[in-house]
Amino acid sequence: MPAGRLWPLMDPDEMVRSLEAERARGVALFGAAETLDDLEAAQVEVMGRRSRFSAVQKAVGSVPPEDRKRVGQVANDVRGELQQALAARREALESLAEDALLDADRIDLTLPGRAPRIGSLHPLTIVEREAVEVFTSLGFRVAEGPEVEDDWHNFQALNIPEDHPARTMKDSLYVGVPGHPELLLRTETSAVQIRTMQSQPPPVFVVAPGRVYRRETSDPTHLPVFHQIEGLAVDEGITFADLKGTLEAFARAMFGERRRIRLGPAFFPFVEPGCEVGVSCFRCEGAGCRVCGTGWIELLGAGMVHPVVLENCGYDSERYTGFAFGLGIERVAMLRYEIADIRMLVDGDVRVLEQFQGVV
Ligand code: DAH
Numbered sequence: 539m540p541a542g543r544l545w546p547l548m549d550p551d552e553m554v555r556s557l558e559a560e561r562a563r564g565v566a567l568f569g570a571a572e573t574l575d576d577l578e579a580a581q582v583e584v585m586g587r588r589s590r591f592s593a594v595q596k597a598v599g600s601v602p603p604e605d606r607k608r609v610g611q612v613a614n615d616v617r618g619e620l621q622q623a624l625a626a627r628r629e630a631l632e633s634l635a636e637d638a639l640l641d642a643d644r645i646d647l648t649l650p651g652r653a654p655r656i657g658s659l660h661p662l663t664i665v666e667r668e669a670v671e672v673f674t675s676l677g678f679r680v681a682e683g684p685e686v687e688d689d690w691h692n693f694q695a696l697n698i699p700e701d702h703p704a705r706t707m708k709d710s711l712y713v714g715v716p717g718h719p720e721l722l723l724r725t726e727t728s729a730v731q732i733r734t735m736q737s738q739p740p741p742v743f744v745v746a747p748g749r750v751y752r753r754e755t756s757d758p759t760h761l762p763v764f765h766q767i768e769g770l771a772v773d774e775g776i777t778f779a780d781l782k783g784t785l786e787a788f789a790r791a792m793f794g795e796r797r798r799i800r801l802g803p804a805f806f807p808f809v810e811p812g813c814e815v816g817v818s819c820f821r822c823e824g825a826g827c828r829v830c831g832t833g834w835i836e837l838l839g840a841g842m843v844h845p846v847v848l849e850n851c852g853y854d855s856e857r858y859t860g861f862a863f864g865l866g867i868e869r870v871a872m873l874r875y876e877i878a879d880i881r882m883l884v885d886g887d888v889r890v891l892e893q894f895q896g897v898v
Contacts, residue, residue: 550605553594554612560584560591561616568620568627574635577627585620661871661894662765662883666747669767669865672791673745676784678769681744683730685751686713689720695732695850696808711751711762723751727768728808731843731862734770735851740858741773747867758879765867772843772853772860778811781840781861785815789837792870793820800834809841809862820874835873838865 548556564584571577585591595617598610659667670680683691692698693705703709704725713721730746746768754762771780782801789797797817804814815838819830826833840863845855868880875894877883882890 548594548597550601550609553597553601553609556590556594557609557612557616560589560594561619564591564616564620565623568623571627571631574628574631577624577631581624585617585624591616591620658892658895660883660891661875661877662867664894665871665874666765666767666867669788669792669867669870670745670747672788673767673769675791676787678743678745678771681730681734681746681770682748683724683727683733683746685724685749686721687724687729688718689722691729691732692722692724692726695847696728697844697846697850698807702807707753709753711753724748725752726750726864727766728862728864730768731770731808731847732851735772735848735853740853740860741771742860743771743773745769756881758881761868761880761884763884764880767865767867769840769863769865770843770860771862772848772858774858776859776861778842778861781842781863784861785838785840785863789817793817793874796823798824801840804839804841806839806841808844808847810844812839812841814838815840815863821876829873829876837869838863840864 564580567580567584568577571580583589595613598606598613601609674680689705692710693702698704710725711723712719713723715721727746727748727750730744730748734742734744734746748766748768749763750766751763752760754760756762769784771784782799786797786799789799797820799818800816801813802816804812806812814836816834816836818824819827819833819835821827821829822833824833829835840861843860843862848855848858848860868883871877871883872880
């Protein structure tokens, strides 16, 4: 008999005892397995190809017929029970592993929690919203226009002559669309005046906030892209006094009740007369300080809409008059927040930007 081959000479009763012993050993081993790896090792040992159980099972075929059924039955029972014990333990170990994972992932909901950091509005957004709000509360509505403009809306209709320096490549940014040399990035929101008047009959009361572009190298007081708010009021009987009253109301709402304004002569091709508007300094009350120097802050350009501009838009300049103004948003933000360098507004440095809190 070759070594290791005990069968088929084994006695059927001994086979049954052996199976019972393997049943007990297997159930105990499986139950004792601490991990899925342990369990797999136990399975190989108890039920694997080289296991005693396997050997006995294989020998069932050679048991004499009168005992074969009995031994075979026991072998089947034992296999069934071992498989059951194995499955039960595997399930238990798997659910333990899952519990451990869940435990590791546990979130303690009894803690107060971390509040998300809430962002702040950009100072330009704060100033723009506030200014627009002041004008809409006075009865103006918001108008918009494209940032890519044509020569007519940006210059011609605004009475800006052919030889005006703003029209040269040196000062304006032309888009360079093939076949459309007249397209440029608008240099001022005044172009929206034209589009608004073209699209509706008087009366007109609009403000147009928006981005404008100039061919300019940035420095502490200049950016090639900046923001303006344009204002336009056209109706029968609009006078310079209306302009003054409107701007005074704006200055007080924006910079404090005690503000006064002053008007000085200035030239802009699309208004006649044109003026420069100064506001008494909100910081030193007009005494003179490092923000204003002289006690006055020059804030915007304005004037009575030039009759040529009204006519260019199809308005009857004999019947209607109007005023217009243009305000730099960056300038207001710099004054109000005492920002020394305009580039701070576009550098995107959170340490700078998060200092400004406005009404969202
Ligand atoms: N468009 C002018 C600028 O960009 C500002 C301006 C001045 C607008 C006078 C006006 C105005 O509407 O009447 O410098």
